[in-house]
Amino acid sequence: MNIGAIFIGFALLVLVTTFVLDPFRQRQHQMLANADVKSTGSGNSSIDTLYALRDLDFDYQTDKLTEEDYQNIRTELLTQAAVAIESRQEEDARIEELLRIRRRNRPGNGNCLQCGQVFQDENKFCPECGHARIF
Numbered sequence: 001m002n003i004g005a006i007f008i009g010f011a012l013l014v015l016v017t018t019f020v021l022d023p024f025r026q027r028q029h030q031m032l033a034n035a036d037v038k039s040t041g042s043g044n045s046s047i048d049t050l051y052a053l054r055d056l057d058f059d060y061q062t063d064k065l066t067e068e069d070y071q072n073i074r075t076e077l078l079t080q081a082a083v084a085i086e087s088r089q090e091e092d093a094r095i096e097e098l099l100r101i102r103r104r105n106r107p108g109n110g111n112c113l114q115c116g117q118v119f120q121d122e123n124k125f126c127p128e129c130g131h132a133r134i135f
């Protein structure tokens with residue numbers, strides 16, 4: 001066997017190995033990319049926490065976690081979820097308040113278009129002339 005045949009054989013081995021291993025490397029890369037999307041999140045921290053809880057339950061059911069670790073992590077995640085839900089509710093309340101102020105300050109909405117009487121928040125019709133309030 002001459003040195004050329006050995007060299008060609010070695011080159012073929014490297015080439016074939018590269019092609020055979022390529023799909024495995026791509027799959028691993030995709031899995032890493034998916035994990036990144038999950039961990040950095042959709043910008044919605046309560047959804048992220050739910051994913052984390054689901055993964056935690058799965059890990060516990062498959063005996064990857066001890067009872068103590070499971071309880072500690074679960075408590076921490078539930079606290080995070082509660083905080084996320086609370087902050088979202090505060091944000092919703094703030095938006096509602098801004099909308100209410102904006103509606104009240106719209107032209108013709110704070111006063112009757114017919115007679116100029118000032119509307120209260122609950123008024124749907126003018127208390128003075130009965131003209132409908134336009135929202």
Ligand SMILES: [Zn+2]
Nearest residue numbers: 112115126129
């Ligand atoms: Zn009126």
